Amino acid sequence: MNSLKHNLILALIVIFISSCSTNDNNQNESKEISNFYKKTTLIRDSEISSFQEVFYNADNKIENVVTSIDDNWKVSTIEIEYDQGEISIISKRVEYDDSYSDNETNTFEEFEVFQGYEEIILKGINNTEKSIRIEFTGNYVDLIDIFSHSNERLEYYTFKRNSENNIVFFSDENIDFNYSNFDQGNVLPLHREYSIDYLLAFGLKPSKKLPLTQESIHSSGGNSQESTMDSSLFSYDQNDNIIKYGHNENYWEYTYIDL
Numbered sequence: 001m002n003s004l005k006h007n008l009i010l011a012l013i014v015i016f017i018s019s020c021s022t023n024d025n026n027q028n029e030s031k032e033i034s035n036f037y038k039k040t041t042l043i044r045d046s047e048i049s050s051f052q053e054v055f056y057n058a059d060n061k062i063e064n065v066v067t068s069i070d071d072n073w074k075v076s077t078i079e080i081e082y083d084q085g086e087i088s089i090i091s092k093r094v095e096y097d098d099s100y101s102d103n104e105t106n107t108f109e110e111f112e113v114f115q116g117y118e119e120i121i122l123k124g125i126n127n128t129e130k131s132i133r134i135e136f137t138g139n140y141v142d143l144i145d146i147f148s149h150s151n152e153r154l155e156y157y158t159f160k161r162n163s164e165n166n167i168v169f170f171s172d173e174n175i176d177f178n179y180s181n182f183d184q185g186n187v188l189p190l191h192r193e194y195s196i197d198y199l200l201a202f203g204l205k206p207s208k209k210l211p212l213t214q215e216s217i218h219s220s221g222g223n224s225q226e227s228t229m230d231s232s233l234f235s236y237d238q239n240d241n242i243i244k245y246g247h248n249e250n251y252w253e254y255t256y257i258d259l
Contacts, residue, residue, distance in 0.1 A: 035239055036060065039255040046249045054200070059085065060259040062201055073100045080201050087113045090122065090201055120202055130154060132198065140165055141204045159194065159206050167207035170194045175218050179211035183231055185242040186210075210242070 042050040049071060055064040065078040074096055081089040090111050096104040111122035111132065122132040135143040146155040160169035170177045170193065177193060187210045194206045213228045235244040237256070245252045 035241060035256040036259050038257045041253045043249070043251050043253065056259060065200060073097050078201065086115065087201060089113065090198060122198065124149065136204050139203060139205060141199055141206055161207065165208040167194065167211060175216050178215045179213065181211065181213040181228065182209040183212055183234065185234060185236050185240050
């Protein structure tokens with residue numbers, strides 16, 4: 001169960017596709033395609049198991065993101081506040097169902113947002129004792145550094161892409177991942193380890209296309225592991241957005257809206 005929940009968290013924590021735009025970094029792309037990502041649903045044994053839904057304000061900017069995992073075992077809600085069209089405050093609340101386990105702790109994080117040239121700082125406020133630094137180039141994330149207010153590093157992530165802006169490397173300090181064999185459709189995480197909180201709000205993505213093949217190498221040693229997604233299980237709409245992955249009674253379904 002823990003492994004399954006871990007995979008679901010990675011898949012649902014943040015989903016951003018190249019047709020979605022939430023800030024000025026993505027103005028060019030949003031003019032080309034007007035579809036916005038709306039909802040992801042995981043169907044298991046013909047029943048809804050997990051979902052993520054995005055809500056937009058009147059300016060077509062993301063206002064809330066609600067994610068429910070494993071029949072509400074974990075529910076997270078991201079809320080975004082704007083000041084003159086720019087993100088000023090972002091918060092995330094995580095709540096667990098006590099009937100599953102009493103080992104998880106409900107959390108609330110709140111950040112003041114400062115956006116500069118190719119850098120975003122999320123400064124923890126109101127008892128949030130950490131901050132997040134995001135470096136990016138264009139629409140693509142390069143680095144995420146999470147540190148305490150005493151400057152102790154908590155988490156550190158690096159991203160590398162090829163000349164076509166497809167991700168070829170990701171590192172989370174414990175594991176290195178190499179990627180290849182990219183799908184035709186617009187990028188979606190789909191159990192991907194590089195799906196990091198808060199990227200959705202800023203219109204940042206790790207890759208232009210979805211890598212189908214990955215190799216993982218643990219820093220502690222051991223054999224590397226390679227896996228490949230079956231591209232025949234994808235379905236697309238007319239804009240090359242992925243709308244389904246899987247088959248029969250078990251699949252992921254993706255919904256888009258025009259704004």
